[in-house]
Amino acid sequence: MSDLAMPGPTPDPGPLPGSASPAAREMQGRSLFQLAMLRLRRNKAAMAGLVVLALVTIFAFLGPFASPHRYDEVFPAYVAVPPSLEARPGAGELEGAAGSAAARARVALSDFEVSGQSFTATLSSDRPIDPRVLRYFDRGGAFVGTKVIETRDEGRTISVGGVVERTYFPFGTDANGRDLLVRIMLGGQISLAVGVLASLVSLVVGVAYGAVAGYVGGRVDGVMMRLVEILYSLPFVFLVVMLVVFFGRSFILIFLVIGAVEWLDMARIVRGQTLALKRREFVAAAEAMGLSDLQIVRRHIIPNTIGPVIVYVTIVVPKVILLESFLSFLGLGVQAPLTSWGALISDGAARMQSAPWMLIFPAAFFVVTLFALNFVGDGLRDALDPKDR
Structure with missing residues (x-):
């Protein structure tokens, strides 16, 4: 019988076609946040909204530095002149x-x-x-x-x-002879700042209030939610008028009043999310580890409500801008010579027939900004919770 050849070491065939090595698979892994941002970048409407918001913000906050006119500078010789790209006079x-x-x-x-x-x-x-x-x-x-x-x-x-x-008035001037372009820039600063600050007030108060009410539950939850319902029953405009009478019109008062009302919706949303989260396994594990209720709410409950909260904030910002514009339209907003888009729209509506540009330009910026915010909100909703689509 002939000697049988001993088999040698089997050569490594390498990775099969179409398969990736463990290191490559680890490199290709993405976190939930990265996946959400990838879905957001694929949303053309949301990305267009972000670009528009960036352009409007740059226009409002950096535009006054490039303008030779101040927002309160009056040109008596150019009262309510129409827009033109030619130098005046x-x-x-x-x-x-x-x-x-x-x-x-x-x-x-x-x-x-x-x-x-x-x-x-x-x-x-x-x-x-x-x-x-x-x-x-x-x-x-x-x-x-x-x-x-x-x-x-x-x-x-x-x-x-x-x-x-000689000077330029590409957007014309208002009824007092002030450059409407610079006034719109200032109005954008006030409207956007009120929208963001009031939304932050509602975010901080509403998230903390709703998380505590939902997690503690029982009588505490009942008392806290009854307080929310009582505040819901107060007429918003009457509350604003009363505060303006006592404290006067000011920028800080406006965003505090709006934020003090808008947190009610945020609290109810976070409370509903908390009621579902506190029965999850990771909360039971945190309780078994001896964490206090405050630590559980701060480390586990609130971070897991961020997705719905971010989506709701993108809805609150345009809503707050609308409320501020409504208050300015009624004469309860910022005090002259400061202005906002709502105040400019109110002035333009009063002179719509004789000077239509005073209404068209601020209203156009107002509408474009609201559309952009809504597109961004829809994109974040689809990116953070794609099952809702």
């Missing part, structure tokens, strides 16, 4: 602006000429003209650096000159 408006300045100074405009960026005017009166009348030219917003060039007829006729100050 135009060639035909300069003489009218000079005539208005002369009329306010109670002198007559005898001659007016413009040469490039400079102007010359001849003023006359029945008595000697006080040189201080030149301030009416500089205050009008069309001229700057006005000074006396020549004096004749014992001061009853003077020639003045200065520089024509």
Whole structure:
């Protein structure tokens, strides 16, 4: 019998086609948060909403630094002028602006000429003209650096000159002669800040209140929920009017009042989530380990309600902006010269026929922002809980 060859070591065939090594599979693993962000990035409407929100935020908070006008700067010569991309004053408006300045100074405009960026005017009166009348030219917003060039007829006729100050109003001006573009930027700051801050107030109070009520349960839960129902029965507008009468209109009061009302919905949502979570195995394990109720609520209950809470916050922000706009529309919002989109819409609605741009521009920014927030909220809802789709 011939000797049988002993089998040698079997060569490693390597990974089968289509399969991944354990290290590769570990590298390809994604957390729940990463999967949620991946689903959010695939949502084109939500990503478009995020881009729009970023652009609106940059426009509102960084735009005033690039504008030569202040939000409270008044241009008496440009009251309720329509939007235009051309510099003002135009060639035909300069003489009218000079005539208005002369009329306010109670002198007559005898001659007016413009040469490039400079102007010359001849003023006359029945008595000697006080040189201080030149301030009416500089205050009008069309001229700057006005000074006396020549004096004749014992001061009853003077020639003045200065520089024509041209400016741009792409969104026009309001009824007080203020740049509407800068006013919309300021209104965006107030509206977005109130929306975010009031939502944070409702988030902190509502999450803590609802988690404690749901986890403790029993009589404590009953008393806490009855308090919520009592607060629900209070008329919101009456509460705001009463607080404004006592404390006056202010930015801080607005977001505190709105946040003090909006936390009620947040508390009920978190309470419902807590009632379902406190019967889960990880809560029983935490109790067996000897953790206190406060530790369980802080470490296990509240973190597991973050998903629904984040989705609800994206709904609360546009709702709060609407409430702030409603209060400003009623005259209970921020006090002039501060403004918000709601206050601008209110002013524009009062002059809708004579100056429609005062309503169109703030309303457009308001609507676009609300649409973007709603798209982002829908995207987060689908990303954090895809079973709801």
